[in-house]
Amino acid sequence: MKQFVYMDAAASWLKPQSVIESEADFLANSYANAGRGICARAGHVDTLVDESRKTVADFINSDKENIVWTSGTTDAINRIVNILKNTYSDKILTVAVSDLEHHSARLPFEMWANNSGCNIVVMPLDKELNIDKDNLPLADVYVITAMSNVIGVAQDVELIIQSIRKINPNAITIVDAAQFVVHNKIDIKKFDCDFLVFSGHKIGADTGVGVMYIKNPEVWNVDKFGGGMVNRIMDDGSVLLNKSPEKFEAGTLPLTQIIGLKSAIKYLSDWKSGHDLIEYMYDELSKIERIKIFTKRDASMISFIVKDMHVIDFGAMIGAHDICIRVGNMCASWIHKKLNIDGSVRISVGPWNTMEDAKSVVDVIKEILK
Ligand SMILES: Cc1ncc(COP(=O)(O)O)c(C=O)c1O
Known part of the structure; x- marks a missing residue:
């Protein structure tokens, strides 16, 4: 029989058996909601989600409270735009983007700019099509595509962010690591970015789960409200939120996919x-x-x-x-x-x-x- 050849890993990975098995096992034997129940079975799901979060945190040298579940890179970048809007309200920010960007990383900002919510400036690329860190424009927010999904070259994120901080020590830096994470080790402490995002499905996990790293979660206003993120509704109607990461995780999480992501990261780490x-x-x-x-x-x-x-x-x-x-x-x-x-x-x-x-x-x- 003629073999089907799938060479479109950059769009989405085929799923390793270990991911399929961990998801099937969870669905068949352990399923319950997370963060809501107090019975042993629900507690076990909380543990599984927590273990997966720890795996992601270790994977990028971060801590669990900095890892927020999203449904993917696109979701995360749209959420970051809303987090910025909710935190800065009417202040008009200048956002630096580059021509390396995927639509997902740049369009949410372009659309915000179309509504006069921010100004866009474009970071130049050098002759090799890398972000020209010696000629960066002044901006409040910088979007860095750590690896273009067309050019496939890892950007020197650490040095780019160091250059940004020389121009604006208070700049907000957002790293799109959707492709970078497949081929490169991420050390978030070295990157020193404010946000970093990637999708699970490009590293072997299921669709519907992604990661949003937030460096200082306490300084940002949330973009979503709902169950699981509220500590208490006060008598005056104000809301006391849970601490991060729960404060950013309104609603039921994509539990099966989160559990599969743990197996995917193990599998990716073994890939040569x-x-x-x-x-x-x-x-x-x-x-x-x-x-x-x-x-x-x-x-x-x-x-x-x-x-x-x-x-x-x-x-x-x-x-x-x-x-x-x-x-x-x-x-x-x-x-x-x-x-x-x-x-x-x-x-x-x-x-x-x-x-x-x-x-x-x-x-x-x-x-x-x-
Ligand atoms: C560099 C880059 N950023 C963002 C995305 C969007 O990822 P998703 O569709 O998983 O949200 C992709 C997907 O191809 C990508 O390659």
Whole structure:
């Protein structure tokens, strides 16, 4: 039987068996709500959620009270915009973004700016398409895409934030680590950012769970109200909130996904990277005259265009060979505009991919473009 080749890890990971098993076990044997019950079974769920939070905290060298569950990166960035709105009320902030951003990291700010809530300034990129930390504009808030989902190069987040703090010691720094976290160790103490976000599904967990690290949770107003975050409703109608992280977690949590995330992080930590596959495909695809690769050999993904062929046509042809790779604008319009292209083709690998997969992808591409 012809093998289906899934090389779109940067969009979403296939799920490791350990994640599937931990979720199935929870659903079959331990399910109850968290943070609400006092029976032993509910207490056990609280422990499971707490263990998962501890795993995430350790994973990025943080503490449990700084780790807030979200439904993913997009949710987290939209929430941060609302947290900023609720904390600064009518103050107009200047927000620095870059052309590396995914729509999820920049559009919530652009839309806020359209409603005159903030001003946007764009951080320049250098010749290598990295954030030019020596020419940063003055801003109140900086959004840093730690790794573009098109270029696949890790930004030097630590140095960028040090440069930001020289310009504005009080700047608020937000790191989109959705792609970075797959390939790089995060040490939040070194980054010293105010917020860092990533999605579970890109590292093997289920959809519907994500992480929002908040450095100083006590200084921020919440963006959501509901069950689980209230300590007491006072007689005057005011609300005494729980401490972080609960104060940011209104409503029932995505429990199954949170429990799966613990197994996913263990699995990711054991993965040795698929860079040998990337290098092999990079070298082979570089030999094809009609392909123009615009990522580096040591990047975490390969992005390219095909001369005289629309990327969607290319995607349809390769898809017909049961190969799943990504084509289009990758929800990252600004970097495509900067490169003066409408879209691109992206190949990205996960732990399930083999050298045989890499060879079949190269063979099929050669066949299509011969
Ligand atoms: C760099 C980057 N940021 C944000 C996102 C949005 O992630 P999600 O769709 O999981 O919210 C993605 C997804 O591709 C991404 O690659």
